[in-house]
Amino acid sequence: MLDSIATSITLNGDPYPLDRDTALTALLERLNMRRGRVAVEINHEIVPKARYDETMVRAGDHVEIINFVGGG
Template identity: 40%
Template sequence: MVTVNGKYLDVAGQNLAAFLEESGYKPVRIVVEINEEIIPRETYADITFNDGDCVEVVSFMGGGAL
């Protein structure tokens, strides 16, 4: 099991890039952290989830002061 944004998912062995695509994330608008380490976007296709990983996917939101 892998913890993704606080939820336990059975995605151990899955590729990070494939997971993000299947989950509807747009890589240009997110940052991924695995086990408290920020993952460079250009390496997403090289990363495979391991059992016990803790993953945070953070999306950027636009906005500003009025």
């Protein structure tokens, strides 16, 4: 009997393990990224910041996250 089944996504081109489907905001927190400083695309579609809370990341998804860094 399996206790849990690990899933994975492709995150910025690399495999990334997830325990289960995860809210996008939870994934950003896990990655220590501030939602106001990133842009996210899931399966080649940009996710509006207003939809981060309701958007789920699921096994097999291709996720691209761009983190904006300030400086001069």
